[in-house]
Amino acid sequence: MISIKNLHAGIEEKEILKGFSLDIKAGEIHAIMGPNGTGKSTLASTLAGRKTYEVTAGEVQFNGKDLLDMEADERAREGLFLAFQYPVEIPGVSTTNFMRAAIAEKRKHHGLAPMEAKEFLVLMREKMALVEIDKQFMSRSLNEGFSGGEKKRNEIFQMAMLNPLLSILDETDSGLDIDALRIVANGVNKLRTKDNAFLIITHYQRLLEYIVPDFVHVMYDGRIVKSGGKELAMELEEKGYDWIKEENIVQ
Amino acid sequence: MNKDIVESSIDNDFETLEANYALAFSDALMQVKKLAFADFNTLNYPSTKNEEWRFTPILAISKGDLSVFPVAVSANATLEIIVSDKDVNSNKIIFIDGHYSASRSNIIDDEGIKISRVLDYIKTQEGKFNSLPDNHSEPFSALNTAFFNDGICIEIFKNASIEHPIIIENIFTSAANKHFIQQRNMIIAEAGTQASIVFEYSVQANATAYMNILSECFVAENAHIELLHDIQPNYALHLINNTFAAQKKDSTFTCHSIATDGKLIRNNLSVRLEEKNAICYLNGLYIASDNHLIDNHLAVHHLVPNCQSHQLYKGVLKDKSTGVFNGKIFVHKDAQKTNAYQSNKNLVLSDTAVMHTKPQLEIFADDVKCSHGATVGQLDENAKFYLMARGISKENATALLTYAFASEVIEKISNTETKKRLNDQLQKKLGYSFEEL
Ligand SMILES: Nc1ncnc2c1ncn2[C@@H]1O[C@H](COP(=O)(O)OP(=O)(O)O)[C@@H](O)[C@H]1O
Ligand SMILES: [Mg+2]
Numbered sequence: 001m002i003s004i005k006n007l008h009a010g011i012e013e014k015e016i017l018k019g020f021s022l023d024i025k026a027g028e029i030h031a032i033m034g035p036n037g038t039g040k041s042t043l044a045s046t047l048a049g050r051k052t053y054e055v056t057a058g059e060v061q062f063n064g065k066d067l068l069d070m071e072a073d074e075r076a077r078e079g080l081f082l083a084f085q086y087p088v089e090i091p092g093v094s095t096t097n098f099m100r101a102a103i104a105e106k107r108k109h110h111g112l113a114p115m116e117a118k119e120f121l122v123l124m125r126e127k128m129a130l131v132e133i134d135k136q137f138m139s140r141s142l143n144e145g146f147s148g149g150e151k152k153r154n155e156i157f158q159m160a161m162l163n164p165l166l167s168i169l170d171e172t173d174s175g176l177d178i179d180a181l182r183i184v185a186n187g188v189n190k191l192r193t194k195d196n197a198f199l200i201i202t203h204y205q206r207l208l209e210y211i212v213p214d215f216v217h218v219m220y221d222g223r224i225v226k227s228g229g230k231e232l233a234m235e236l237e238e239k240g241y242d243w244i245k246e247e248n249i250v251q
Numbered sequence: 252m253n254k255d256i257v258e259s260s261i262d263n264d265f266e267t268l269e270a271n272y273a274l275a276f277s278d279a280l281m282q283v284k285k286l287a288f289a290d291f292n293t294l295n296y297p298s299t300k301n302e303e304w305r306f307t308p309i310l311a312i313s314k315g316d317l318s319v320f321p322v323a324v325s326a327n328a329t330l331e332i333i334v335s336d337k338d339v340n341s342n343k344i345i346f347i348d349g350h351y352s353a354s355r356s357n358i359i360d361d362e363g364i365k366i367s368r369v370l371d372y373i374k375t376q377e378g379k380f381n382s383l384p385d386n387h388s389e390p391f392s393a394l395n396t397a398f399f400n401d402g403i404c405i406e407i408f409k410n411a412s413i414e415h416p417i418i419i420e421n422i423f424t425s426a427a428n429k430h431f432i433q434q435r436n437m438i439i440a441e442a443g444t445q446a447s448i449v450f451e452y453s454v455q456a457n458a459t460a461y462m463n464i465l466s467e468c469f470v471a472e473n474a475h476i477e478l479l480h481d482i483q484p485n486y487a488l489h490l491i492n493n494t495f496a497a498q499k500k501d502s503t504f505t506c507h508s509i510a511t512d513g514k515l516i517r518n519n520l521s522v523r524l525e526e527k528n529a530i531c532y533l534n535g536l537y538i539a540s541d542n543h544l545i546d547n548h549l550a551v552h553h554l555v556p557n558c559q560s561h562q563l564y565k566g567v568l569k570d571k572s573t574g575v576f577n578g579k580i581f582v583h584k585d586a587q588k589t590n591a592y593q594s595n596k597n598l599v600l601s602d603t604a605v606m607h608t609k610p611q612l613e614i615f616a617d618d619v620k621c622s623h624g625a626t627v628g629q630l631d632e633n634a635k636f637y638l639m640a641r642g643i644s645k646e647n648a649t650a651l652l653t654y655a656f657a658s659e660v661i662e663k664i665s666n667t668e669t670k671k672r673l674n675d676q677l678q679k680k681l682g683y684s685f686e687e688l
Contacts, residue, residue: 048640076642088637092655101651102641109642141655158641 007058009046016042018222027194034219035241040201044170048082077109079165083155090142127160149180156187168199173207185210205237287396294390306575307546317431319398322348341415349432363411372404385495385521395465402435413446420451423460436466440474447477459487468496475503482510489515500526508535521550524558535564536660539572546575553586562593568604582614593623650683
């Protein structure tokens with residue numbers, strides 16, 4: 001589904017991603033763990049098309065297309081989704097209108113007729129139930145005055161609405177209490193199919209108790225330094241990140 | 252109109268007025284006009300050296316060889332003029348090229364309200380006419396007083412509540428192209444009344460409109476009056492829009508100045524809070540594109556204790572347009588316990604657009620709550636990226652965020668139908684529509 005090869009990216013003179021490579025196939029769940037400041041969010045943003053980060057080398061194939069050749073909006077319409085670590089507050093735009101606009105553009109992109117209002121409402125109701133969001137949130141300004149947990153649930157709600165091929169979750173678990181964590185994990189598990197894939201960025205092993213990954217990668221200083229199965233997450237939980245840091249300084 | 256008159260200076264114009272129009276006006280009114288003309292001669296057309304007009308060159312008007320006299324009535328009599336849907340329930344007052352059109356207007360029989368030509372009103376009652384101090388300080392008000400010869404007077408009688416908005420629409424045809432139309436309106440809301448009044452403008456194809464409109468509003472005790480200046484994109488409209496209000500105790504006066512483009516728009520809005528517990532809400536939205544200019548000059552006079560004023564003005568400047576905001580708040584010595592708020596926020600969407608914003612607070616009382624803030628900026632890049640990351644195109648993301656910014660002002664309009672209409676028009680103006688997608 002996505003093939004990232006030797007990706008280098010950064011801001012101005014500072015390189016943050018230093019040769020990041022990863023392949024994800026349909027049906028897989030990958031987790032990326034790593035200490036703060038390692039470039040996890042930069043990876044997520046670069047894949048989503050944020051212009052702040054300049055790609056200096058490498059290539060990314062997404063569903064058979066050159067991802068880096070597309071603008072952020074086109075990437076999204078092609079099926080890439082980023083659940084933001086820090087969802088943005090948008091005063092004056094309701095979640096409903098936001099989703100209506102997003103779905104309309106995606107359907108147009110794929111040559112589909114606009115969705116009927118009724119169908120849209122049914123879809124909204126279904127996905128709201130999935131992430132246990134109250135309908136009053138839908139008419140409120142997007143993320144404005146939402147608690148941390150509400151914002152993260154709203155991200156998963158949007159993911160469910162847009163039904164992407166690849167979802168990147170950037171620390172969706174941080175700041176969540178155990179109930180919210182369960183809701184988020186449940187959302188992902190229900191949306192999982194053999195045709196889509198997930199890249200879950202997390203700092204803690206906690207979320208991975210609920211969403212069981214097929215692969216766990218440790219990221220450090222802009223690239224993957226270790227990969228393994230779900231047991232690697234346990235190991236990191238026990239040992240912390242210091243041994244990774246030490247190992248990589250020694251190298 | 253004789254060519255010599257058109258080209259003559261304003262000096263000779265007043266002689267023409269005396270010679271040709273004296274019969275239409277009472278002696279008393281003629282006297283008022285004479286004094287106003289003297290005022291205008293001293294003040295003259297403002298140049299950009301005048302502090303109040305620094306950013307607003309009015310050359311199109313002052314050097315435009317425009318006649319201040321009415322358009323010949325015959326000029327538009329035969330024209331097909333399409334008046335937008337008449338709502339049988341609401342009062343609709345139509346002016347064509349500055350002339351009241353009785354046949355096209357819809358005046359409802361209602362004992363709570365009287366709608367008459369302003370000259371007829373002045374003939375019987377002179378007290379309120381031209382009584383507000385603002386009439387005498389501004390060149391355009393003096394010019395209006397000297398040369399107006401039509402306009403409407405709306406009287407709302409004690410405790411009457413007028414359910415539907417009263418619409419005053421000015422339609423301009425090409426017959427008015429060389430005229431600077433002076434229109435005078437009066438709104439007299441007696442105690443305990445409630446009404447909303449909407450001013451609309453429409454300029455026909457091939458027409459170029461110049462208008463100096465002055466509306467005096469008297470808001471009596473416990474009256475609640477809402478005004479809407481609804482200026483939809485009219486690229487050939489030059490408008491000096493003067494609105495002067497005076498409020499008595501426990502009254503509210505709300506004025507929405509919406510201008511979603513026009514060649515040259517200058518709103519002069521002044522509110523006098525004359526008795527305690529009077530509240531005014533002054534909301535404004537301006538969207539300018541091309542090389543257009545929209546200027547809002549506001550003055551709120553807190554004259555007595557315990558009054559409130561709330562100003563919310565938002566602007567979107569595109570292309571090579573200019574926006575001007577000047578908000579004056581005067582808190583007089585006795586006006587203790589005043590609450591006065593002002594907010595002016597601007598989105599400048601191009602490198603060549605400019606916004607001049609200036610709050611001006613003069614506070615002479617000590618127990619006062621007063622706040623003001625002005626911002627001039629661009630759309631938030633993080634917000635834009637968030638929308639694009641959901642598949643919304645850059646153009647639509649910009650339109651949606653601009654709409655979200657601007658619609659806050661529209662949301663303040665109390666009539667839901669009017670609000671919906673303005674919201675739809677705003678979406679259209681910004682190139683965004685939820686329906687189309
Ligand atoms: N827009 C930016 N401007 C400046 N520094 C940045 C920016 N984005 C990321 N960085 C820096 O790059 C490094 C990696 O950041 P980030 O990708 O957020 O890491 P992580 O998500 O793993 O905590 C950090 O040192 C961070 O300060
Ligand atoms: Mg991060």
